Amino acid sequence: MFVSYRKILSDLDEASHLRSIKSFERKAGKYIYIDNKKLINLSSNNYLGFADNEEITEEFLNFAGKKYSFGSASARLLTGTLPVYNGLEKLIGGLFKKEAALIFNSGYHANVGINSTLAGAGDVIFSDKLNHASIIDGMLLAKGKFFRYKHNDMHNLEKLLIRERNNFNNAVIVSESVFSMDGDIADLKKLVELKKKYNCILVLDEAHAFGVFGKNGLGVCEDLGITSDVDLIVGTFGKAIGSMGAFAAGSRILIEYLVNKARPFIFSTSLPPINIAFSKWIIENKLPYTYDARMRMINLGKNLGSESHIIPVIVGENSETVQLSEILYQNGYFTLPIRPPTVPDGTSRLRLSLTADMQMQDLETLVKLLKDFNIKVPC
Ligand SMILES: Cc1ncc(COP(=O)(O)O)c(C=O)c1O
Known part of the structure; x- marks a missing residue:
């Protein structure tokens, strides 16, 4: 029984489908820290930065008390x-x-x-x-x-x-x-x-x-x-x-x-x-006080060819998607590859999710790298 599980896992690995859990140090806003490297985090759903903002946590705990x-x-x-x-x-x-x-x-x-x-x-x-x-x-x-x-x-x-x-x-x-x-x-x-x-x-x-x-x-x-x-x-x-x-x-x-x-x-x-x-x-x-920041974020997504703050960069094959993710990592961007079964076969991609504190300047190198990779931008 265990042998077949092992085989399934090695097949997944061979097809660049294998998932593994990693842990990360995060701070408020658009950055993520991995091995002392500061990267722009394009892989979270923390769109407004509320999830890991120490000031907000403190303000809330002062309100909530016990x-x-x-x-x-x-x-x-x-x-x-x-x-x-x-x-x-x-x-x-x-x-x-x-x-x-x-x-x-x-x-x-x-x-x-x-x-x-x-x-x-x-x-x-x-x-x-x-x-x-x-x-x-x-x-x-x-x-x-x-x-x-x-x-x-x-x-x-x-x-x-x-x-x-x-x-x-x-x-x-x-x-x-x-x-x-x-x-x-x-x-x-x-x-x-x-x-x-x-x-x-x-x-x-x-x-x-x-x-x-x-x-x-x-x-x-x-x-x-x-x-x-x-x-x-x-x-x-x-x-x-x-x-x-x-x-x-x-x-x-x-x-x-x-x-x-x-x-x-x-x-x-x-x-x-x-x-x-x-x-x-x-x-x-x-x-109630986020309207301007939210609209800025959506417009940034639109400038990158999307209808929203989520921008799909469809690469196709798993191995190329992983490779592109690695290149972006080396250049300061954290974008996890999204592969089947999360997305249909042949549409492996990087899913860029913006946060409200990002500006176009933060993404200029990324846009250039995508072009080098023959990915049309706006995507
Ligand atoms: C469209 C959609 N619905 C539901 C969920 C699940 O939400 P939760 O992470 O709260 O379980 C997700 C998660 O990414 C999602 O993208």
Whole structure:
């Protein structure tokens, strides 16, 4: 038995697919320190720098004092719901103008819970082909059927809806708003139109847009003024907010259904209260003052050819991607190679994720190196 595991690992290694865990020293902002080398960090989701900012941590701890513990010691439906949870759910529900919101332990928990739960027997999910692994895993656990439409291809989605919608009871359309590995943005207005036309539930994962897009940082839905048209909005606290956890915001009935049926919500110890308090504190006290920095970051991404602060540099083969990552490392940039199964075969890439404190000057050498590597920039 162990021999076959070893063989799988050596096959992965041979194909430059092998993953390993590394630990890093990080400080506030755009830099990462590895072996005393200072590099520009283009591989984190710490878009606003809240995750490792000592001043912010100190300010928060002064506010929090000893009010919040470091463990909840129980699942939400047992004794794991402390008042601060209700406070954060109320805050999120209010910001999105939704009847209710529910906190999950992570975006992964949220997507697995939602997608495995909303499509019961006789139901169906239509999912963008490039949706995150957590959405796929949720669908794999669902009793209902699922179809994956071509990435951001609304004609393909509508064709599927015409062919399949009437064969099922409930139908769910699920998409990311800003796609995590490609940085492009779903055609949300068309998704809303199709969900209305074919009587579907629209679930939108704003993991990389919450805290980045929109006047108040609520995401692309806020930016487009379509928040009320989306049935369930998912956001995470582990990326721009610099904390941990996730939420779903929607109608009372959908949230109540998730509370009763979503197994990742029901069967896991809830996040530490201190963590929930931190998410709430950041959203109330810091996020409202980030508009200019967020817009600057998005515009920097646009100048590099993306639609957002995430820029895919698609290389193709694994070994070349690893080589490019190494060249960038030698030149002061930290960009981890992203390989299958995270992205489709033949599309291995560097995923450049910007942070709000970066300027074009920080990236000039990188742009030149990409050109030397025959990668078109804007990418
Ligand atoms: C689109 C998307 N949804 C969900 C998740 C999972 O979120 P979390 O890291 O909070 O589990 C990710 C993580 O990268 C993601 O990119």
